[in-house]
Amino acid sequence: MPLKHNWRDFQLYVITAGGCHPGRELVHVMEETLKGGAGMLQLRNKTGSRQEVLREAKELRALTRAYDVPFIVNDYPDIALEVDADGVHLGQDDQAIEEARRLLGQDKIIGISTHSLEQGLAAERAGADYIGVGPVFPTNTKPGRAAVTTSYVSEAARHIRIPFVAIGGITLDNVGEVLAAGARKICAVSAIVGSEDPARVCRSFLEAIRSAEAGG
Ligand code: 3NM
Numbered sequence: 001m002p003l004k005h006n007w008r009d010f011q012l013y014v015i016t017a018g019g020c021h022p023g024r025e026l027v028h029v030m031e032e033t034l035k036g037g038a039g040m041l042q043l044r045n046k047t048g049s050r051q052e053v054l055r056e057a058k059e060l061r062a063l064t065r066a067y068d069v070p071f072i073v074n075d076y077p078d079i080a081l082e083v084d085a086d087g088v089h090l091g092q093d094d095q096a097i098e099e100a101r102r103l104l105g106q107d108k109i110i111g112i113s114t115h116s117l118e119q120g121l122a123a124e125r126a127g128a129d130y131i132g133v134g135p136v137f138p139t140n141t142k143p144g145r146a147a148v149t150t151s152y153v154s155e156a157a158r159h160i161r162i163p164f165v166a167i168g169g170i171t172l173d174n175v176g177e178v179l180a181a182g183a184r185k186i187c188a189v190s191a192i193v194g195s196e197d198p199a200r201v202c203r204s205f206l207e208a209i210r211s212a213e214a215g216g
Helices: 026-035 050-067 077-082 097-104 117-125 149-159 175-180 198-213
Strands: 012-015 040-043 071-074 087-090 109-114 130-133 164-167 186-188
Touching: 012 198, 026 040, 026 050, 026 198, 040 050, 050 071, 050 077, 071 077, 077 087, 077 097, 087 097, 097 109, 109 117, 117 130, 117 149, 130 149, 149 164, 149 175, 175 186, 175 198, 186 198
Parallel strands: 012 040, 012 186, 040 071, 071 087, 087 109, 109 130, 130 164, 164 186
Antiparallel strands: none
């Protein structure tokens, strides 16, 4: 079932994490983010079994359908197809974009994490629909990867033509720097799903993004 709007309009992208606020269920936390205005959701479960990922994917597919928000699955193109997700997100070491495209067809969204302008331009040439630009700041959600700083964000703003999402260590305290570097789509994990009030944090991120967009 296609989305009723252009998925490229999203401004805030939220990814699931094992580290939800203690005692909260994933699907409830993600519904809070949708109430707060999240415009795209990704299921990212690096530790669970395939069965667990499939169960979460089914729940989040039903939830995102109800809010008409695009739903992306990290790492499992087969699960993305099975639950009719809107797309997949790949890492630099995952299945190549061309291979994912063959499997998923032209209508699905394919996103890829990039950590340099060179990777970003290569992803664009290979037919990615959007790229992640990060980690902008060091982050425990993706440990062991050096921060690319806001300099890659400004390079992306100048040279990348497909939508790009700044990601990695972004919080309400530092999002201003990321927006000043030219990002207009923000992705955050721990700052949102780890907070006590994910809906409120989402609203605050969106306020910051909209104010940057309005030139403020
Ligand atoms: N990908 P947080 S950084 C999942 O740079 C992920 O490709 C990244 O989580 C990349 O908002 C990252 O908690 C973690 O820092 C983002």
